[in-house]
Amino acid sequence: MTGLWHLLGYQFLQNALAASCTVAVCAAVIGYFLIGRGLTFAGHAFPNIGFAGAAGAVLAGVAPVFGLFSFTIGAALVFSFLGKEGRDRDLGIGVTMTFCLGLGLFFLALYSGYADRVYGILFGTILGISAGEVAVTLVASAVTLAALAFLFRPLLFSTAVPESALARGVPAKLVAGAFLVLTAITVSLAVQITGSLLVFTLLVGPAATARSVFRRPLAVIALAVGLGEVYVVAGILAAAATGTLPVSFFVAAFSFVTFILVRWLRGGTSWKR
């Protein structure tokens, strides 16, 4: 234990904890709606698309984060025109995602230098995050959460009973588009922590577990946020304690084990449709 306390004195670890705890809140809330709207595949696609953006930015000689945000937000706008028909939409998302993955490889091939910053995007660089990046994360997360709070009821209504929401005057397309943009922002923030490959863990893991425990939307979201916090804090401390193993491995492992345990404890009934 004294070892951990000693580690907590380091600035890099404090930065890592501050950024992760902030992003985990957004990711858990976004995840709740992603699952409800049947959009988890989009949650998987965004970070891969962001990878292409980051690679393009490195090629263009600017910070990867610009490419990350512009590509994911661009994809959000494209996705919102794909319609709400599940299979059609997922095909569109899949085609866009694979094209972007190819584009990312293309950018990397053109780039002659050592693309360590792109690898950071793929696997996460949470222990190398600066105080400035923490500040950006805090502001972006606060804006995202405020927007989600504003959209909350119409988003939930149009998720559950889309036709009634339309009839009641909910601007469903606008709400859906805004939600996808917020998802893009959250994914771009979360990529710093877990990397593109494991963003899904923070996004969907906590909400998936929480949904099998509680019913009331706010209770599910609160539990998801709590689980997300536990995963990232425990993951960062575990990685720091071992010294060599990556944070994202621990976050993904904790999320997976908790999900399985909760499902098992719930007696299997939750597997039912």
Added chain:
Amino acid sequence: MILSLIDRRISQDYPEAMAVPPPPCIRLSGVTVRLGNRTIQENMSFSLAQGEFVALLGPNGAGKSTLLKLLLGLLRPTAGEVSVLGKAPRTGNQDIGYLPQFLNLDSMNTLRARDVVGFGLDGHRWGIGLPSRKRERILDEVLTEVDALEFSKASFDELSGGERQRLFLAQALISNPKLLLLDEPLASLDIAHSQEVIALITKVSRARNMTVLLVTHDVNPLLPSIDKVLYLANGQSALGKPDDVVTTEVLSRLYGSRVEVVTALDRRFVVGAET
């Protein structure tokens, strides 16, 4: 008081003016709907009085749901005029209660019964929404009216089809509408549960003097309750008492082909309309 005085004056001076019925709840005049290059309805005109209970019948693709969308303001007619409660249709009209055909069951499964009903009250408002006693009381009232209070805290996936339809009815009723549009509320119910839901709709609509337009494929369980039938087929429509509309002559004219209405054990079956 003043109004009744005026009424009396009018009735004395112009007796024929009083014969004019009150303004209709729904009025369509010369409505044509085309989606793409397909004509769904051609030159449809009818009106429904306040408080009428009407079954909306017709084969798949005849435009039943399309008609509901016209009334909800989700779709504009290609030609003609639609008026609902004396005004042009618009979305967000609290005077209309709507029970849609399609739900996102995956997302509903983790909601409680009363959360679903609450959507009808304030689901369209921005923000998270603070809990309040008044809101809970309004929810309890409407849940009592549809006899769903006992399972109001159960999660949605634990409920039967009949219980779910009662909740959606409550969701539609919670804004105190004057017009209720129900899109196939009986579709997934067995006969006993159908009867139960029909009895509930009949009771509530009579008590509140609501106009009800109910989309269904089988008119038989509704025959004791409904005032009229609106039958859509082949771009044509017919409105009237069930005895006058669900007949061999009228339906043959609607379909433009030989259709026979067979009556057996007080039930009506439409034969020959399958194609």
